[in-house]
Amino acid sequence: MELIFEKSRDGRHGVKLPDKDVPAEGRVPARLRREKDAELPSVSEPEVVRHFTNLSKMNFGVDSNFYPLGSCTMKYNPKFTEKIASSEHFADLHPLQPQLIMGGMLTQGALEIISNLEKLLCEITGMDVFTTHPMAGAHGELTGVMLMAAYHRHKGNAKKFILIPDSGHGTNPASAAIAGYRIKTVSSDSNGVMDLEEFRRKIDDEVAGVMLTCPNTLGVFNPHISEICDLTHEAGGLMYYDGANLNAIMGKVRPGDLGFDIVHLNLHKTFATPHGGGGPGAGPVGVKEYLEPFMPVSRVVRRKDGTFALDYDKPLSVGYISPFYGNFSVLVKAYAYIMLLGKEGLVEASENAVLNANYLKEKLKKDYEIPYDSNCLHEFVVSAAKQAEKGVKALDIAKALINEGIHPPTVYFPLIVKEAMMIEPTETESRETLDSFVDIMKNIARMAERDPGKFADFPANMPVKRPDEVKAARDMDLAFTGTEKGAGG
Amino acid sequence: MSYIPHSQKDREEMLREIGISSGNMDELFKGIPEDLRARSFSIPSGRSEYEVMEHLKELADRNTTGLVNFVGGGFYDHYIPAAVDALVSRSEFYTAYTPYQPEASQGTLQAIYEYQSCICRLTGMDVSNASLYDGGTALYEAAMLAIRATGRNKIIMDGGVNPIYRKMMYSYTSNLNIEFVDIPVTRDRDYREKIYAHLDAETAAVILQNPNFFGTIDDHTDISEKCHEKGALVISSVYPISLGILKTPREMDVDITTGEGQSLGIPLSFGGPYLGFMAAKKELARKMPGRIVGATRDAEGRRGFVLTLQTREQHIRREKASSNICSNEALCALRALIYMSLIGKEGLKKVARLCLDKTEYARERISGIRDVEVKKEWPTFNEFVVKLPRNPNEVIGKLINKGIAAGFPLGRYYSSMEDYLLIAVTEKRTKRDIAIFSDALEAALWS
Numbered sequence: 001m002e003l004i005f006e007k008s009r010d011g012r013h014g015v016k017l018p019d020k021d022v023p024a025e026g027r028v029p030a031r032l033r034r035e036k037d038a039e040l041p042s043v044s045e046p047e048v049v050r051h052f053t054n055l056s057k058m059n060f061g062v063d064s065n066f067y068p069l070g071s072c073t074m075k076y077n078p079k080f081t082e083k084i085a086s087s088e089h090f091a092d093l094h095p096l097q098p099q100l101i102m103g104g105m106l107t108q109g110a111l112e113i114i115s116n117l118e119k120l121l122c123e124i125t126g127m128d129v130f131t132t133h134p135m136a137g138a139h140g141e142l143t144g145v146m147l148m149a150a151y152h153r154h155k156g157n158a159k160k161f162i163l164i165p166d167s168g169h170g171t172n173p174a175s176a177a178i179a180g181y182r183i184k185t186v187s188s189d190s191n192g193v194m195d196l197e198e199f200r201r202k203i204d205d206e207v208a209g210v211m212l213t214c215p216n217t218l219g220v221f222n223p224h225i226s227e228i229c230d231l232t233h234e235a236g237g238l239m240y241y242d243g244a245n246l247n248a249i250m251g252k253v254r255p256g257d258l259g260f261d262i263v264h265l266n267l268h269k270t271f272a273t274p275h276g277g278g279g280p281g282a283g284p285v286g287v288k289e290y291l292e293p294f295m296p297v298s299r300v301v302r303r304k305d306g307t308f309a310l311d312y313d314k315p316l317s318v319g320y321i322s323p324f325y326g327n328f329s330v331l332v333k334a335y336a337y338i339m340l341l342g343k344e345g346l347v348e349a350s351e352n353a354v355l356n357a358n359y360l361k362e363k364l365k366k367d368y369e370i371p372y373d374s375n376c377l378h379e380f381v382v383s384a385a386k387q388a389e390k391g392v393k394a395l396d397i398a399k400a401l402i403n404e405g406i407h408p409p410t411v412y413f414p415l416i417v418k419e420a421m422m423i424e425p426t427e428t429e430s431r432e433t434l435d436s437f438v439d440i441m442k443n444i445a446r447m448a449e450r451d452p453g454k455f456a457d458f459p460a461n462m463p464v465k466r467p468d469e470v471k472a473a474r475d476m477d478l479a480f481t482g483t484e485k486g487a488g489g
Numbered sequence: 490m491s492y493i494p495h496s497q498k499d500r501e502e503m504l505r506e507i508g509i510s511s512g513n514m515d516e517l518f519k520g521i522p523e524d525l526r527a528r529s530f531s532i533p534s535g536r537s538e539y540e541v542m543e544h545l546k547e548l549a550d551r552n553t554t555g556l557v558n559f560v561g562g563g564f565y566d567h568y569i570p571a572a573v574d575a576l577v578s579r580s581e582f583y584t585a586y587t588p589y590q591p592e593a594s595q596g597t598l599q600a601i602y603e604y605q606s607c608i609c610r611l612t613g614m615d616v617s618n619a620s621l622y623d624g625g626t627a628l629y630e631a632a633m634l635a636i637r638a639t640g641r642n643k644i645i646m647d648g649g650v651n652p653i654y655r656k657m658m659y660s661y662t663s664n665l666n667i668e669f670v671d672i673p674v675t676r677d678r679d680y681r682e683k684i685y686a687h688l689d690a691e692t693a694a695v696i697l698q699n700p701n702f703f704g705t706i707d708d709h710t711d712i713s714e715k716c717h718e719k720g721a722l723v724i725s726s727v728y729p730i731s732l733g734i735l736k737t738p739r740e741m742d743v744d745i746t747t748g749e750g751q752s753l754g755i756p757l758s759f760g761g762p763y764l765g766f767m768a769a770k771k772e773l774a775r776k777m778p779g780r781i782v783g784a785t786r787d788a789e790g791r792r793g794f795v796l797t798l799q800t801r802e803q804h805i806r807r808e809k810a811s812s813n814i815c816s817n818e819a820l821c822a823l824r825a826l827i828y829m830s831l832i833g834k835e836g837l838k839k840v841a842r843l844c845l846d847k848t849e850y851a852r853e854r855i856s857g858i859r860d861v862e863v864k865k866e867w868p869t870f871n872e873f874v875v876k877l878p879r880n881p882n883e884v885i886g887k888l889i890n891k892g893i894a895a896g897f898p899l900g901r902y903y904s905s906m907e908d909y910l911l912i913a914v915t916e917k918r919t920k921r922d923i924a925i926f927s928d929a930l931e932a933a934l935w936s
Contacts, residue, residue, distance in 0.1 A: 001595075004603050004830050014831030015570045017839050021920040024853055026845030028868055032706050034737050038611045042833045045572055052576040052600070052827060059596035061584035072586050076492045080538050086574070089549035095760035096560050096897055101882040102889045109551030110759050123531055135622040135761060136816035138803070142661075149664040174803035174813035178633070180664035183808040221521050251530045252518050258525060268816065272492075274580075276820030277597040278587040278619070278780065280762030283816075296660070319660030323563075323625050323653045324760025336545055342535025345491040351514040352493045355503055358517060362507045375520045402592050410589075413804070430494035431503060462592040464793035472785035472797040476774055478616045479609040480602070480784075 001058070001463070004051055005480050008041035014048050058463050059277070060407045066433050068360075070379045070410035070422025071169065071217055073247045073269030075353075078340070081273070081333035090332055095324040098310055111308035114325055115300045117335045118284075124338075124346070125243070125263050126256025127286030132331050133296045133322040137244055140264025140283025141175035141211070143296060146318045147262055147287060148209045148238050149179060150294040154316060157236055159208035165194040167218060167414040172211045172242060181208055188416050192372030193222040203231050209238040209262075214255070215248050217414045217422065219357060219376035229259030238262060246270045247426070248354060248378035251347035262287050271334035282330040296321045352427035353378040356434060360425055363438040367445035371417050379424035381417050392448040394419040396455035399466065400447070403459040404440045552759075556894040557922050559851075561872045561913025563624065563651045563702070564763075565752045567730065567840070568917050573754045573827045583820055587780070591795045597819065598794035601782040604826040611732050611829070611837075612746045613739025614768035619780035620822040621814060624749025625657035627765030628696065628726050630778045630812060631745045632658060632667075634769070635694035635722040637776050637811065642667050643691045645684055648674035649701030650726060652902035658696075674703075674903065685715055692721040694745075699727055699735065703864075703899075703911065704872030706735060713742035729753055729766075729825075731870045733841025738768075745769045754828025755821050764821035774798065778812030843916035844871035847923065851914045854927035859935060872913040874899065878934060881910040887933040893926050 043051070060067065067074035085091075090110065098104040098111070118130035134140035145162065152159045162176040165186050173183045184202050189195040193216060203210070210232050215221045222228070229239050241255040241263035247270045255263045267273050268281035275281070287295065297317045298310040325331075341349060354377050361370060361380045368382040384394040398408035398421075410422040425434060447454055459465060495503070501512045509516045536544070558566040577583060581596060588594030588601075601619045608617035621627040632644050644667060646655060659669070670687045672680055684695055695716050700706045713723045722744040727735075730752045738746035750764030751757070769777060775798060783797035803810040832840065848871045855875055856863035862876040877884060881898045888895040900907035914923065 001599065003599070003606075004826075005606065008833075012833070013836060014572070014833055015836055017568075017832075017836060018843065018916065018919075020843060020846055022847050022850035022923070024846055024850035026842075026849035028706065028734055028845065028870075032708050032736050032868060033734055034613075034732065034740060037834050038732060038737075038837060040607060040610060040829050040832070040834045040837055042835065043830060045570075045831060048827065048830045049572055049576065051830070053579065055596040055600055056576075056579040056581035057596065058594075058599070059581040059585045060590075060593040061581045063580035063584045065593075067586065069586055069589075074584075074586060077580075077584055078492060080542060082578070084542060084545045084549075087546070087549045089552045089554050091756035091758050092554040092566075093552050093759040094556075094558060094560050094566065094757050094894065095564060096562050097556075097894065099901060100560070100889065100894065100898070101886040103885075103894070106553035106556075106889070107759070109548035112551070113545075113548055120532060123529070126528065135626075135818075136814070138813045138815045139622060139626075142813055146660070146664065153664075169815075170803040170805070170807050170810070171813050171815050173808035174806075174810040177808035177810075178813050180666075223520070223522060226525065249518075249521075252515075252527055253521055253525060254527045254530070257528045266816075274583045274820075275586045275816070276583050276818075277585040277594075277600075277823065278819030279816040280622075280818045280821060281816040319663065320625075320653065320656040321660055322761070323623055323657065323763075327761040328759040329756075330762060332545070336541050338532070339541045339544065340535055340538060341491050343530060343532040345535045346532060347530070348493060349491040351517060352491070352495060352500075354517045355495075355500065355507075355514065358507045359503045375517075377518075398590060399592065402590060407586075407593055408590055428492045428494070431499045459592045463595045464592055464787040464791055465789060467591050467787040467793035467795050468785045469795050469797065472783035472795045473800075475783070475785070476616075476771070476797070477784040478602075478605055478774065478781055478797070480606040 001054060003480055004041045004043060007043050007047055007051060010042055012042045012044050014043055014045045065405055065407050066429060066437060067407040068409050068423050068425045069407060070424040071244055073424060073426055075272055075426035076428035077272055077274040078337060081336045084336050085329040085332045090329060104309055108308055111300050113332060113335050115302065115308055117331055120338050121265060121284055121286055124250060125286050126254030127263055128289040129292045129295060130284050130286040131295050132284045132326040134264065134283035134285055135322055135327050136279060136281040137264060137266040137283040138171040138175055140285045141171055142179055143285045143321050144240050144262040144264055145176050145179040147291055147294050150318045151291060152208055160206045161208065163202055163207055163210045167216050167416050168211060168213060169242060169244060191374060192218040192220045196224050199228060203235050205235050207235055207237045209240050211240040211242060213242040213245050215245050215377040218372050218381050219379040220372060220374055221377060225258050244269060245378060248350060250350040252350060261291065267330055267334040272337045273330045273333040280327045280330055282327045294318055349427045356425040356427060356429060360423060360434055364441055367442050379422060381420050381422045383417050384419035384421060387448040388419045390448050390452045392452045392455050394421050397444055399458040400444050400455055403461060406437060406440065556892055558894045559896045559912050559914065559926060560894045562897045562911060563749055564757060565913060565915050566757065566917055567752050567915050569754050569756065570831050572831055573824055576827050577820055577824050582823060588796060591793060595794060598782050600823050600826055602784060602794050604822045605782060607826055607829045608766050608768050611729055612768045613737035614746055615771035616774045617766065617768040618777050619782055620818040621765030621767055621779055622818060623763040623765045624726060624747060625654040627747035627767045628654050629658050629661045631724045631747045631767060632694060632696065634745060634773060634776055634778065635724060638773055639693045639722060641691050641693040644694055644696060645670045645672060645687050645692060646696040647672050649703060650696055650698040651702050681712060684712060688715060688719050688721060690719060692719060694722040694724050696724045699725055700731055700870045703874050704869040705867040706870050708736055709741045730841055730844065733837040734845065745773065750825045753825035755824050762818055762821050764818045764825055776811055779814050779817055840916050844914065847918055848873065848914040851912065851923045854923060855930065858931045871915060872911060875910050875912060877908050877910055880907060884930060884933045888929050891929050893929055895930065
């Protein structure tokens with residue numbers, strides 16, 4: 001499809017702007033002006049609308065396709081929360097308004113939503129205090145590790161390392177590293193959970209904390225979790241819970257009860273806010289009471305008269321990790337979702353997510369190797385190792401699924417499984433969708449046996465087929481520089 | 490009610506398939522020891538869609554919007570064309586994930602490529618990433634990029650950089666071994682000498698902002714030259730709408746530019762989601778943080794788009810990644826792209842020109858008020874500082890009662906500026922708005 005720049009014609013406009021209504025003329029000295037205009041496209045509104053509508057049709061989304069992308073919790077995004085969040089009383093609210101005298105009184109509804117959501121997330125996770133400021137899951141991780149650092153600095157603890165299992169999300173070690181820590185990786189045992197013996201050898205008083213996903217990326221709940229928490233605390237370290245997989249356990253298990261000190265949640269996973277093609281998300285962080293003094297500023301507090309205000313006076317705080325209060329409109333959507341589902345609905349969501357994952361695992365296990373075949377929770381990992389022997393790799397299976405209108409599972413992750421395909425169906429898929437996925441996966445397995453060469457043709461029905469990633473990285477065509485066709489030349 | 494399609498019968502049959510005949514869903518969790526189960530789960534019962542809508546509407550009504558807004562501070566009340574909202578509401582865009590599978594994501598990928606192209610055209614830079622969380626995080630990521638690229642660890646930061654961003658920078662780096670030099674805000678030329686006095690062989694970058702937090706515009710070409718002589722990079726945080734008129738970071742030989750993209754079609758939304766953009770010279774591409782989309786060819790020679798240079802990223806490089814970012818602000822980048830497409834080359838100039846002229850009008854009106862000092866020594870874009878004869882909070886309170894958000898009190902971030910007010914004017918403010926504001930300001934001070 002043509003680029004928007006290739007549709008540009010001089011003299012066309014997409015928006016009617018107001019005419020100048022003031023007599024004054026602002027002056028910018030010539031040396032402070034740009035020499036040439038910014039070559040933004042010149043297109044009419046109908047052309048812009050058609051361009052982006054047609055682009056949208058080149059995407060799979062949850063509304064149009066089954067999207068069992070492991071660890072991403074691609075559940076249905078309710079429509080009413082979109083409507084609520086777009087209310088002008090939220091959308092037009094200036095974030096600096098509460099910093100004006102009297103202005104805080106004009107944002108009471110927004111502050112109450114933040115406060116109510118924080119309380120709900122505390123109860124869901126068993127933590128004491130939440131902040132809504134982190135703007136994505138990895139941002140929550142960074143905030144969590146910064147909290148650890150602030151705590152240890154305050155205590156005078158000399159800590160250097162963060163322990164992370166080899167099945168952990170890539171963001172865990174990346175977040176710990178940019179917060180100034182060195183990483184020690186702990187292997188997984190034969191059940192797919194962190195190896196307890198190796199952990200015992202590696203935990204010592206130089207360890208600032210341990211970052212864990214529970215259930216982990218294999219969908220397996222670590223039965224030694226209490227012991228791991230105890231050992232970490234004895235060594236003076238903190239336990240960090242990566243909440244990417246919370247959709248497995250709502251109402252069943254709470255990280256706070258298990259002994260975790262810090263958790264982050266992904267509202268764009270568990271709490272049904274849309275992923276937006278990569279974002280925005282929201283990654284609120286919860287902690288136990290004793291870490292409250294270190295939480296980012298500002299904090300929403302409730303005054304004696306019942307009104308809400310922002311508290312910036314926190315001398316031990318890690319400071320500002322967001323310009324304001326986080327991705328507010330995402331928070332509104334998650335809050336509305338929790339209010340609608342309520343206690344029973346949240347439990348039901350987790351139960352059905354786990355049911356769907358186990359159902360798929362049971363149905364796929366004859367045709368695909370399942371390296372860690374214990375009871376899974378919300379997701380599980382199959383290996384295409386058997387198919388790879390015939391030359392059909394996980395990536396080829398992914399492309400065959402696209403050909404069938406299904407977004408592939410997460411492939412090649414976790415790193416500890418060869419030819420990994422991480423499958424997370426979520427609770428919002430019907431039994432017919434799951435059965436149809438199983439049929440397609442079985443067909444693919446049969447085709448891998450009989451006609452492995454066929455996979456090179458997939459996907460045959462999409463706008464592109466296997467675009468050349470090596471060429472992309474080598475040529476680095478990262479912005480269109482022409483005015484006519486030529487990108488990717 | 491959890492958007493679950495299964496009937497009771499479906500559930501029972503599916504449970505049987507996996508060997509649970511009791512029909513008890515809780516058996517799915519039998520692998521979790523009893524003593525590890527939730528000790529409490531005291532969440533209110535669910536409510537109907539209508540009831541939740543009413544509850545949220547009631548909370549929404551407790552926010553006062555529709556104030557005639559002269560507050561900016563880096564976050565501006567610009568007009569958002571209706572087509573922006575309509576197009577980002579296409580669920581094929583907003584219910585998709587990060588475009589890991591290019592065949593199933595060409596819509597998102599091409600849009601990001603077009604967004605990167607627009608950001609490059611706006612700033613004059615060679616490469617842009619696909620977005621970061623916000624302007625403040627983008628500035629921090631730029632500092633880290635400069636540190637990686639130069640192998641040095643000293644950062645000089647101008648006092649005219651948004652104070653919120655400066656706070657974010659210090660917070661993010663508080664556990665790292667980075668030396669910061671803060672150049673105090675001055676209203677004369679000698680701040681350049683102060684920068685140069687600290688510029689040395691250990692300096693990774695000098696961080697500037699244009700227009701700066703006080704709305705003042707400048708040409709930083711001479712600073713870039715001095716920095717490059719010492720092997721340091723220059724980072725500039727910019728306001729995208731101003732680039733309809735102002736000299737680009739590239740024309741000033743800046744190495745990395747960042748900014749808050751909120752003004753490009755993204756609602757103020759009480760602080761987010763916003764859009765951090767980052768663009769740089771080509772030689773820095775392989776060290777940049779965040780997703781980047783590249784154009785390529787597919788197996789049949791057709792043009793296609795993919796996530797590229799992924800070996801920089803956390804899902805491959807883990808602790809050696811250039812950043813920890815995974816989810817970004819893709820839908821906000823899409824908003825910015827659609828805004829830039831609708832407004833176009835001529836529209837951007839016109840919006841910038843309207844901001845400039847209306848701001849000049851506001852400056853003229855307000856400078857006529859007795860004992861109000863309007864700083865005029867330096868040119869500004871759409872924001873300017875006034876010194877009031879008394880603490881601005883009193884005035885702000887009075888004007889809020891009249892439905893006007895008068896501006897931002899600088900004393901909040903600068904202890905030496907207790908009497909100063911920062912006033913922003915966008916294309917949405919009419920001559921009448923400005924006149925009413927000016928009259929109300931005068932009345933608040935003198936009647």
